[in-house]
Amino acid sequence: MDNIIEIKNVTYEYTEDEATHIAVKNLSLNIERGSFTVILGHNGSGKSTLAKMLNGLNKPTLGTILVDGINTLAEETEIEVKRRVGMVFQNPDNQLIASIVEEDVAFGPENLGLPPKEIRQRVDSALKAVGMEEFVSSTPHRLSGGQKQRIAIAGIIAMEPECLVLDEPTAMLDPKGRREIVDTLHKLNKEKGITVILITHYMEEAENADRVLVMNDGEIISDGKPHEVFQNVEMLKSVGLDVPQTTELLYALQKNGFKVNTNVISVTDTAREIKKVLEGV
Amino acid sequence: MLKDITFGQYYDATSVVHKCDPRVKILLMIAFIVLIFVSQNMFSLAFACVSVIFVLLISRVPIKLFLKNLKAIWVVLAFTAVINLFYSNTGKVLVSFWIVEITTGGVYRAVFMALRIILLIFISSVLTYTTTPNSLTDGIESLLSPLKYIGLKNAVHIFAMMMTIALRFIPTLIEEAEKIMNAQKARGADLENGSLVERVKALIPILIPLLISSVRRAYELAEAMECRCYNGGVGKTRMKQLTLSVSDLYAIIFIAVFTCGIIGLNIIF
Numbered sequence: 001m002d003n004i005i006e007i008k009n010v011t012y013e014y015t016e017d018e019a020t021h022i023a024v025k026n027l028s029l030n031i032e033r034g035s036f037t038v039i040l041g042h043n044g045s046g047k048s049t050l051a052k053m054l055n056g057l058n059k060p061t062l063g064t065i066l067v068d069g070i071n072t073l074a075e076e077t078e079i080e081v082k083r084r085v086g087m088v089f090q091n092p093d094n095q096l097i098a099s100i101v102e103e104d105v106a107f108g109p110e111n112l113g114l115p116p117k118e119i120r121q122r123v124d125s126a127l128k129a130v131g132m133e134e135f136v137s138s139t140p141h142r143l144s145g146g147q148k149q150r151i152a153i154a155g156i157i158a159m160e161p162e163c164l165v166l167d168e169p170t171a172m173l174d175p176k177g178r179r180e181i182v183d184t185l186h187k188l189n190k191e192k193g194i195t196v197i198l199i200t201h202y203m204e205e206a207e208n209a210d211r212v213l214v215m216n217d218g219e220i221i222s223d224g225k226p227h228e229v230f231q232n233v234e235m236l237k238s239v240g241l242d243v244p245q246t247t248e249l250l251y252a253l254q255k256n257g258f259k260v261n262t263n264v265i266s267v268t269d270t271a272r273e274i275k276k277v278l279e280g281v
Numbered sequence: 282m283l284k285d286i287t288f289g290q291y292y293d294a295t296s297v298v299h300k301c302d303p304r305v306k307i308l309l310m311i312a313f314i315v316l317i318f319v320s321q322n323m324f325s326l327a328f329a330c331v332s333v334i335f336v337l338l339i340s341r342v343p344i345k346l347f348l349k350n351l352k353a354i355w356v357v358l359a360f361t362a363v364i365n366l367f368y369s370n371t372g373k374v375l376v377s378f379w380i381v382e383i384t385t386g387g388v389y390r391a392v393f394m395a396l397r398i399i400l401l402i403f404i405s406s407v408l409t410y411t412t413t414p415n416s417l418t419d420g421i422e423s424l425l426s427p428l429k430y431i432g433l434k435n436a437v438h439i440f441a442m443m444m445t446i447a448l449r450f451i452p453t454l455i456e457e458a459e460k461i462m463n464a465q466k467a468r469g470a471d472l473e474n475g476s477l478v479e480r481v482k483a484l485i486p487i488l489i490p491l492l493i494s495s496v497r498r499a500y501e502l503a504e505a506m507e508c509r510c511y512n513g514g515v516g517k518t519r520m521k522q523l524t525l526s527v528s529d530l531y532a533i534i535f536i537a538v539f540t541c542g543i544i545g546l547n548i549i550f
Contacts, residue, residue: 083510094498097509116518
């Protein structure tokens with residue numbers, strides 16, 4: 001198995017008001033190249049801290065993180081790590097630097113010192129990849145939240161990273177914008193083979209992931225395929241997460257003696273499952 | 282009310298002036314300003330007038346937009362004219378009362394000065410109307426770049442970066458200020474009534490949250506920039522290279538003619 005990110009016994013501590021808090025506790029994790037991983041957790045579960053450690057913004061207090069074999073602690077390879085692991089944050093407004101879309105997307109490649117022609121190419125293909133090519137010379141200010149966030153993603157993709165880490169990219173968006181982002185990420189994952197690590201507290205977004213991790217108090221408490229993780233309704237509720245409504249419904253039916261298959265998530269599959277039971281009865 | 286603030290009042294059109302390189306435009310504007318001050322008699326000023334009007338027309342920006350800019354400074358204009366009216370005592374006396382007298386020389390001088398200011402406003406508006414804030418920044422950065430040879434290596438880049446970010450965040454901060462104002466109004470803040478002092482005091486609960494959120498934004502922006510491999514502009518390249526075109530050649534020829542005209546008319550008359 002080829003891992004893009006290897007996390008070995010990592011602990012992250014920070015000091016606030018003279019008290020030491022542990023945000024991430026002795027965590028070990030490998031992320032497979034080309035996979036789509038979703039990390040779930042409520043606020044303060046350590047998921048954002050973990051995300052920022054993946055590209056070296058935060059340095060682990062203990063343990064090591066290897067990105068494509070490069071240690072994130074080494075100062076001289078900092079840029080190498082950042083160009084491999086791109087990061088998108090919650091608020092699109094605070095990530096866009098220029099007042100023209102194409103100039104903003106060009107910011108990353110310009111910093112990498114690429115020749116103008118190649119930057120142009122990368123900007124165009126990145127905008128195309130997120131479906132924003134018609135907005136090349138617009139002002140980000142006039143776009144919707146979902147569109148702005150797609151521009152932010154394009155700005156990262158233009159650096160051609162191996163891996164894309166997104167820290168709650170949909171938290172400030174409306175349902176339509178959220179859908180746009182999640183679809184874009186799946187498309188990038190499939191078509192460009194970019195490894196995606198999506199951090200969120202919306203369970204629906206984990207639906208089509210290859211792997212779901214649940215974090216609580218700086219530890220990973222569940223790890224598996226989406227339907228495997230979601231079956232654990234009690235555990236998820238105990239850490240303050242909501243299970244998808246479909247899973248909850250099937251789970252309740254099963255509890256009451258109906259023989260339904262609880263490892264489906266989408267609405268259509270759930271409907272089919274219920275229909276099967278109804279027809280059987 | 283905040284929506285009325287316009288910044289970098291770019292007017293989108295296709296014209297020779299729009300196509301000019303921002304560096305050339307900035308230099309030409311400086312040359313124009315200097316020459317307007319150099320023109321000393323009615324003939325050279327008339328020549329400057331004609332030239333400025335010519336530039337306004339070929340810029341394809343509606344004339345009423347230029348006149349709108351004049352409206353903003355009419356007080357300054359009137360003040361200058363009135364002061365200059367009494368400044369000269371040459372020529373025939375037109376009006377005379379108490380210790381002041383207005384002469385033809387004074388009237389001439391007042392008109393002359395007012396005209397100069399109008400021309401200055403017009404020519405600098407051409408620059409802001411025909412150049413996007415971004416290319417203006419690029420132009421300034423490029424013009425200041427010789428400074429890096431005298432030990433200000435990073436200063437030019439930092440200055441340009443600051444301008445880019447400032448331009449980018451003006452609309453965002455205006456939006457934010459409006460949100461905070463509405464939030465405070467919903468909590469009973471009265472921003473429109475009361476004395477001047479009271480109204481200024483009412484602004485404090487708006488400015489403080491705005492300041493705090495800007496600091497937070499700045500912090501997040503810094504992280505996002507770091508994630509995009511920003512390292513203070515070392516080894517940075519540019520997607521858009523500034524290149525000189527035919528329009529720039531025309532502009533340079535035009536300014537050469539203009540310079541000769543002004544100086545010539547100054548000498549002849």
